[in-house]
Amino acid sequence: MISLRNVWIVAERDLRTFLQYKFLLIMRAIWFLAQIALFGLIVNRMLKPEVELEIGTSYFNFYAAGIIITLLYSTTVFIGYDIYEEADHGVIEYLLSLPVSRKELVLGRSIGGGLRSFIYVSPMLLFVLYLIGVSNPLQFMVAFVSLFLFAFGVAGFSITLAVSIKSSDKFDILLGIVDALIVRLSTTLYPLVYMPAYYRVVARFNPLTFAADLFRWGAGIESAVLTSPAIAILGIVLFFSTFTFLGIVLHEKRLEGGGWQ
Amino acid sequence: MKAILYVLERDFRYFFRYRWWIVGMLSMSLADLFIMAVVYTGMVKQEITEQYVSYFLFFAPGITITALFAAAFMIGREINMEIRREISHYMLSLPVKRWELAFGRVLAGGLRGMAYMTPLLLTTLLVTFVWAGNVPSPLQMLIIVLALFLISVGTSGLSITLALSTTSFEKYVTARGVVYYVLFFCSTVFYPLNLIQDVMPQAFVIIARYNPLSCGADLARFFLLGHPTFEPVMFLDLAVFALFFALLAMFAYMKIVQK
Numbered sequence: 001m002i003s004l005r006n007v008w009i010v011a012e013r014d015l016r017t018f019l020q021y022k023f024l025l026i027m028r029a030i031w032f033l034a035q036i037a038l039f040g041l042i043v044n045r046m047l048k049p050e051v052e053l054e055i056g057t058s059y060f061n062f063y064a065a066g067i068i069i070t071l072l073y074s075t076t077v078f079i080g081y082d083i084y085e086e087a088d089h090g091v092i093e094y095l096l097s098l099p100v101s102r103k104e105l106v107l108g109r110s111i112g113g114g115l116r117s118f119i120y121v122s123p124m125l126l127f128v129l130y131l132i133g134v135s136n137p138l139q140f141m142v143a144f145v146s147l148f149l150f151a152f153g154v155a156g157f158s159i160t161l162a163v164s165i166k167s168s169d170k171f172d173i174l175l176g177i178v179d180a181l182i183v184r185l186s187t188t189l190y191p192l193v194y195m196p197a198y199y200r201v202v203a204r205f206n207p208l209t210f211a212a213d214l215f216r217w218g219a220g221i222e223s224a225v226l227t228s229p230a231i232a233i234l235g236i237v238l239f240f241s242t243f244t245f246l247g248i249v250l251h252e253k254r255l256e257g258g259g260w261q
Numbered sequence: 262m263k264a265i266l267y268v269l270e271r272d273f274r275y276f277f278r279y280r281w282w283i284v285g286m287l288s289m290s291l292a293d294l295f296i297m298a299v300v301y302t303g304m305v306k307q308e309i310t311e312q313y314v315s316y317f318l319f320f321a322p323g324i325t326i327t328a329l330f331a332a333a334f335m336i337g338r339e340i341n342m343e344i345r346r347e348i349s350h351y352m353l354s355l356p357v358k359r360w361e362l363a364f365g366r367v368l369a370g371g372l373r374g375m376a377y378m379t380p381l382l383l384t385t386l387l388v389t390f391v392w393a394g395n396v397p398s399p400l401q402m403l404i405i406v407l408a409l410f411l412i413s414v415g416t417s418g419l420s421i422t423l424a425l426s427t428t429s430f431e432k433y434v435t436a437r438g439v440v441y442y443v444l445f446f447c448s449t450v451f452y453p454l455n456l457i458q459d460v461m462p463q464a465f466v467i468i469a470r471y472n473p474l475s476c477g478a479d480l481a482r483f484f485l486l487g488h489p490t491f492e493p494v495m496f497l498d499l500a501v502f503a504l505f506f507a508l509l510a511m512f513a514y515m516k517i518v519q520k
Contacts, residue, residue, distance in 0.1 A: 023431045038447055041461075045459060175285075180288045
C-alpha cells in the first residue's frame with residue numbers, strides 16, 4: 001500500500017534540493033531569453049513564407065512554445081544527477097533507512113523531479129503564453145495536465161537511466177548524447193514536415209514532439225502539420241507510465257548493494 | 262619555455278578529465294550540423310543562403326567556431342574554482358615564474374580549444390568539399406587556422422578575466438551565461454549579418470559585426486565558400502581581441518593569485 005503522505009514528503013525534499021542548482025537555473029533562464037529574443041526573432045525572418053502558412057502561426061510563436069518544452073525537459077533530467085550526488089555522499093543508504101517504501105521513494109522522486117522543474121519553468125511558460133495567447137482555456141487545461149505527466153515521465157526516465165547505469169561518467173555522456181538527439185529529433189524547433197524522412201520516423205514517436213505539439217494546441221496553435229492532440233496525449237501517457245513503472249522496478253532492484261561509480 | 266610546457270601539460274591533463282563532457286559536446290555540435298542545419302536548409306528562404314550554396318554549408322563553419330569558443334571558455338571555470346579553493350596558493354609555490362604561469366594558462370585554454378575544434382574543422386572541410394567542391398589552398402588553410410587560434414586565445418583570455426572578476430561561483434556563472442549567449446546568438450554563426458541588421462536594434466548589429474565569432478565564421482566562409490567578402494578588418498578584429506584579452510587575463514591572473 002502506497003502512502004501518499006510519504007510520497008509527498010519525498011517529493012517535497014526534492015523540491016528543496018532543487019534550490020542548490022541556483023547557478024544552473026540562472027544559466028537556463030539566460031539561455032531561454034537569448035533563444036527567444038535573439039535566435040527566435042531573427043530566424044523568424046529567415047524562413048520561407050510557406051512555413052508560416054503550414055504551421056498556422058508565426059515561426060516565432062511556434063519556436064517559443066517548443067523552447068518551453070526543451071527547458072522543461074532539460075531541467076527535469078537534473079533528478080538523475082541528484083541520485084549520483086546522493087550516492088557519492090552516502091545519502092542513498094540514509095534514504096533506504098527511512099520508513100518509506102522503495103515504491104514511495106521512486107514515485108516521490110518522479111513527482112518531485114517533475115514538479116520542481118514545472119515550478120521553475122512556470123514564469124517563462126506564462127511569458128510565452130502571453131506572447132502567443134490562449135484561445136481556448138479548456139484545451140489549455142488538457143495540455144497543461146498532460147505536460148505534468150510529461151515532466152513526471154522525464155523524471156522517471158532520468159531515474160531509470162541513473163539507477164541502470166550506476167556510473168556518473170557514463171550517465172553524463174549518455175544523457176549528453178540523448179539530449180543532443182532528443183531535442184533536435186523532435187518538433188520543438190521545427191515542424192515534422194520539413195524533416196527528411198529518416199529523421200521524421202524517430203521524431204514522430206519522440207515524447208518531446210508529443211509535448212511540444214500538445215502545448216501548441218493548448219495555446220491555440222492549430223495546424224495539420226502538428227501531431228493530433230489525441231495521439232500526443234496517448235504518447236505522453238504511455239511515456240509517463242513506462243518510465244514511472246521502469247523507474248519503480250529498477251529502483252527497487254538496483255538501489256541497494258552499492259556499485260555506484 | 263620548459264615551465265610553460267609543464268603548465269600546458271597540466272591543463273591538458275585536466276581537460277581530458279572531462280572526456281565525457283567533450284564527447285557529449287561533440288555529439289551536440291554534430292547533431293546541430295547534421296540534424297538541425299539539415300532541417301533548416303529546407304525551411305530557409307533560398308535568397309538568404311544561395312551565395313553559400315545552402316544553409317547547411319553556411320552553418321558548417323559556424324559550428325566549428327561555437328565548438329572552439331565553448332572549449333576555450335572552459336579554462337575560466339577551472340581557474341575560478343582554483344581561486345575559490347585556494348589551489349592558486351599551491352600554484353604559486355611551484356618553481357615557475359608568475360608570468361610563465363599566467364601565460365601558460367592563457368595559452369593552454371587556447372590550445373585546448375584548438376584540439377577540441379579539430380574534428381569539427383575536418384568535418385567542415387569535408388562537407389564543403391563534398392557539397393561545394395571547394396578545397397582551400399595551404400595558404401588559405403593557414404589563415405583559417407591562424408584566425409581560429411586567435412579566437413581561441415582571445416576566448417581563453419576572456420573567460421579567465423571573467424573568472425577572476427569574482428570569487429562567487431553564482432556571479433561568475435551568471436556573467437558567463439550573459440557573455441556566452443550574447444556572443445553566440447548575436448553573431449553571424451547562425452544567420453548572415455544583413456538579416457541581423459533587418460531585425461535587431463543598432464547596438465546588437467554593432468556587437469554582431471565586431472563579434473570575434475562573426476569575424477571568424479565569415480573569414481572561414483570566405484575561404485571555404487567564397488562569401489561574404491573578406492575584409493582585412495576581420496583579421497585585425499581577431500588579433501586585437503586575442504591580444505587584448507590575453508594580456509588582460511595575464512595581468513589579472515598575476516595580480517589575483519598573489520592576494
